[in-house]
Amino acid sequence: MKQYIKHHPWHIIEEGFDAHLNKISESLCSIGNGRMGQRANFEEHYSGETLQGTYLAGVYYPDKTRVGWWKNGYPEYFAKVLNAPNIIGIDVTINGTRLDLAHCNIKSFNRTLDMKAGLLNRNFVATMPNGVTVTVSAQRLFSVVDDECAAIEYSLQTDVDATVSVKPFVDGDVSNADSNYAEKFWNILQTVSDIKSSYVLAETKKTQFRVCAAFKSSVKVDTQNIEAQHYSNATSAGCTYAFALAAHTTAVIYKFCTVTTSQNYNADALDGKAIVNLQRIVEKGYVKMVDEQKQAWFKKWTTSDIVIEGDVAAQQGIRFNIFQLNQTYTGLDERLNIGPKGFTGEKYGGSTYWDTEAYCIPFYLSTANQAVSRNLLVYRYKHLQKAIENAAKLGFKNGAALYPMVTMNGEECHNEWEITFEEIHRNGAIAYAIYNYINYTSDIDYLAEYGLEVLIGIARFWAQRVNYSTHKKKYVMLGVTGPNEYENNVNNNWYTNYLASWCLKYTIEAIDYVKSNHKKAFKQIVATTTFDAKVETTLWKDIIKKMYYPVDKELNIILQQEGYLDKEQILVADLPAADRPLNQKWSWDRILRSCFIKQADVLQGIYFFQDEFDNDTITRNFDFYEKRTVHESSLSPCVHSILACRIGRIDKAYEMYLRTARLDLDDYNNDTEDGCHTTSMAGTWMSIVEGFGGMLVRNNVLHFNPLIPAQWKSLSFKITYRRALLQVTIEGKKVTIENQSGQTIQLSVNSTLHQLKAMETYSNN
Numbered sequence: 001m002k003q004y005i006k007h008h009p010w011h012i013i014e015e016g017f018d019a020h021l022n023k024i025s026e027s028l029c030s031i032g033n034g035r036m037g038q039r040a041n042f043e044e045h046y047s048g049e050t051l052q053g054t055y056l057a058g059v060y061y062p063d064k065t066r067v068g069w070w071k072n073g074y075p076e077y078f079a080k081v082l083n084a085p086n087i088i089g090i091d092v093t094i095n096g097t098r099l100d101l102a103h104c105n106i107k108s109f110n111r112t113l114d115m116k117a118g119l120l121n122r123n124f125v126a127t128m129p130n131g132v133t134v135t136v137s138a139q140r141l142f143s144v145v146d147d148e149c150a151a152i153e154y155s156l157q158t159d160v161d162a163t164v165s166v167k168p169f170v171d172g173d174v175s176n177a178d179s180n181y182a183e184k185f186w187n188i189l190q191t192v193s194d195i196k197s198s199y200v201l202a203e204t205k206k207t208q209f210r211v212c213a214a215f216k217s218s219v220k221v222d223t224q225n226i227e228a229q230h231y232s233n234a235t236s237a238g239c240t241y242a243f244a245l246a247a248h249t250t251a252v253i254y255k256f257c258t259v260t261t262s263q264n265y266n267a268d269a270l271d272g273k274a275i276v277n278l279q280r281i282v283e284k285g286y287v288k289m290v291d292e293q294k295q296a297w298f299k300k301w302t303t304s305d306i307v308i309e310g311d312v313a314a315q316q317g318i319r320f321n322i323f324q325l326n327q328t329y330t331g332l333d334e335r336l337n338i339g340p341k342g343f344t345g346e347k348y349g350g351s352t353y354w355d356t357e358a359y360c361i362p363f364y365l366s367t368a369n370q371a372v373s374r375n376l377l378v379y380r381y382k383h384l385q386k387a388i389e390n391a392a393k394l395g396f397k398n399g400a401a402l403y404p405m406v407t408m409n410g411e412e413c414h415n416e417w418e419i420t421f422e423e424i425h426r427n428g429a430i431a432y433a434i435y436n437y438i439n440y441t442s443d444i445d446y447l448a449e450y451g452l453e454v455l456i457g458i459a460r461f462w463a464q465r466v467n468y469s470t471h472k473k474k475y476v477m478l479g480v481t482g483p484n485e486y487e488n489n490v491n492n493n494w495y496t497n498y499l500a501s502w503c504l505k506y507t508i509e510a511i512d513y514v515k516s517n518h519k520k521a522f523k524q525i526v527a528t529t530t531f532d533a534k535v536e537t538t539l540w541k542d543i544i545k546k547m548y549y550p551v552d553k554e555l556n557i558i559l560q561q562e563g564y565l566d567k568e569q570i571l572v573a574d575l576p577a578a579d580r581p582l583n584q585k586w587s588w589d590r591i592l593r594s595c596f597i598k599q600a601d602v603l604q605g606i607y608f609f610q611d612e613f614d615n616d617t618i619t620r621n622f623d624f625y626e627k628r629t630v631h632e633s634s635l636s637p638c639v640h641s642i643l644a645c646r647i648g649r650i651d652k653a654y655e656m657y658l659r660t661a662r663l664d665l666d667d668y669n670n671d672t673e674d675g676c677h678t679t680s681m682a683g684t685w686m687s688i689v690e691g692f693g694g695m696l697v698r699n700n701v702l703h704f705n706p707l708i709p710a711q712w713k714s715l716s717f718k719i720t721y722r723r724a725l726l727q728v729t730i731e732g733k734k735v736t737i738e739n740q741s742g743q744t745i746q747l748s749v750n751s752t753l754h755q756l757k758a759m760e761t762y763s764n765n
């Protein structure tokens with residue numbers, strides 16, 4: 001854990017420079033706009049510890065699989081999120097010495113991410129090895145109104161008269177730190193620099209994504225424009241501005257950048273499109289771009305902000321999480337999804353995990369237009385055929401679908417057998433998201449259009465994945481990995497069995513609905529899927545009736561899997577601090593044999609199906625599993641926080657909240673330098689709204705059962721529910737709900753029903 005980020009309600013502030021923390025700050029201060037984004041790397045050259053990263057959503061490289069022992073069924077490649085051409089570079093040379101903070105005496109340094117406005121600021125004063133003290137102030141943005149564009153304002157002063165050379169450039173000679181075979185993933189096709197623009201035209205190997213990364217710059221000293229010398233070489237293009245700078249005079253550099261890709265345009269038109277973009281933003285000017293950026297972020301915050309009074313650390317945590325989510329995925333492009341690291345790092349590859357369905361969808365359901373979460377569901381519908389092929393590769397038949405653990409285009413690209421083949425619970429999360437979406441929005445007709453086909457594919461998979469044990473006289477599921485990846489190849493993981501059975505039940509309900517209400521669509525679905533309703537649902541009903549669920553009668557708890565209690569039962573509280581995180585300190589073998597749980601597993605299931613468990617059952621299981629959970633997956637503490645609220649354990653809920661909200665800010669798991677845990681940030685949001693706010697939709701009624709920590713003077717959040725914008729404020733026991741929309745809403749607050757008319761405010765005191 002590292003606590004060097006200053007607490008502030010709207011800013012992420014790094015004050016002073018510690019080179020060893022640089023990669024963490026680069027992750028934390030990343031900026032993006034849904035289409036592209038970047039780690040907070042420096043504009044000027046830096047030879048110290050850094051992870052250079054500029055990412056373009058959906059642009060990936062299929063890196064040839066690298067495994068020790070090849071297993072049939074493994075995918076050929078792992079889709080890598082690509083480090084794309086660097087558009088922010090500005091090389092600065094003063095009196096013949098290149099500015100490089102790694103070799104300077106840094107007098108002051110401040111890097112601040114302004115989350116309210118979507119701006120990254122950096123200021124420093126440093127003495128270079130040649131004795132010149134330089135003062136730099138840099139600001140940049142990735143435009144959310146013009147999402148192919150970015151802009152930088154970079155100004156510098158020296159303490160003595162100096163000869164300065166400033167070289168803004170774009171560079172295609174970039175690589176991925178996680179490349180399997182140390183390959184470069186880009187072919188550089190062209191580099192050009194002239195009066196109109198400087199650009200690099202590059203194409204990914206194998207996937208042939210073509211991109212044009214371009215910029216146009218200007219340098220001014222006082223009122224004088226400095227003339228540019230254009231250059232280009234094999235991999236980069238840019239211009240050099242050479243000038244004399246009088247002591248304490250400011251040179252201001254503007255760099256307007258754009259990236260166009262063949263995802264959106266004809267490959268031959270990319271440079272032309274880039275030049276049009278540059279003309280537009282140069283004409284608009286930096287100040288106007290900043291203005292627009294502020295307004296656009298203001299609008300985003302209007303529907304998604306959460307205000308916590310009385311606790312700056314908690315406030316900063318939740319805003320950081322919301323900011324990252326909103327800059328990672330905007331829902332404007334249905335081909336995109338939310339990668340576990342967003343635009344903050346390479347790790348995890350792929351763009352889509354079960355994280356999207358289990359964690360992110362609730363956030364977008366409540367804070368964005370309904371179409372955004374619908375798009376996320378349709379994304380999986382479009383991958384159904386690939387999921388069927390994926391299952392067929394593993395030996396499943398008859399249209400059974402197994403969605404991939406990690407994917408870019410629907411194909412599986414994960415390659416560890418205990419996860420790829422066994423962590424199949426992911427399939428259930430996709431069905432659960434369909435349920436969740438319909439429950440929240442009431443858009444039940446989604447089933448006829450897209451949902452049912454997906455559900456049938458998933459249900460067929462479960463029906464083939466279980467087998468009937470004549471010994472137990474039950475259906476069992478052998479050789480699986482539950483959400484807790486610190487156990488592999490276990491039998492009867494309760495969560496997976498429960499979810500599988502629920503999927504079968506829900507699919508039968510969905511079939512009944514579509515059959516009765518959308519006869520034509522139903523006929524079509526039956527034909528497309530060659531669905532034999534009678535035979536298939538008879539088997540499903542038998543499985544539902546006879547599914548095996550491991551429990552321990554003595555402790556009266558659900559068992560994570562068969563045999564869990566045979567493990568030596570040690571509690572997390574008894575683990576020496578030096579042993580944490582286990583995944584960095586212990587051998588994998590030791591982890592697998594231990595009882596320690598990486599992330600919510602039984603509790604994940606209880607969270608999904610809260611209404612099916614009474615408070616005593618939740619409490620017993622919570623007490624047992626919380627003591628054994630090390631939360632070494634970022635997805636874990638939020639679930640524990642929500643359930644702790646549900647059973648009235650407010651201190652625990654608060655502890656878990658801080659852990660999820662400040663996971664990256666305080667580097668809890670010692671891995672923020674690789675990037676932030678973007679998908680788990682939606683879990684942080686859930687722990688506020690569903691945990692402390694106690695929000696739940698049950699039988700078409702929106703319920704709130706709030707409970708907030710004593711440290712908080714008040715908690716206030718906005719949600720959009722069935723097109724109504726509601727502002728919910730909780731101050732101790734007082735609950736106020738403002739209906740800021742034109743329609744009546746059915747509400748339940750602490751189990752009492754209310755009708756809240758348009759523009760009306762409810763208050764319980």
Ligand code: BGC
Nearest residue numbers: 340353354355485633635679
């Ligand atoms: C977790 C998975 C998750 C993945 C990506 C892993 O550490 O165990 O549940 O899907 O990270 O966030």
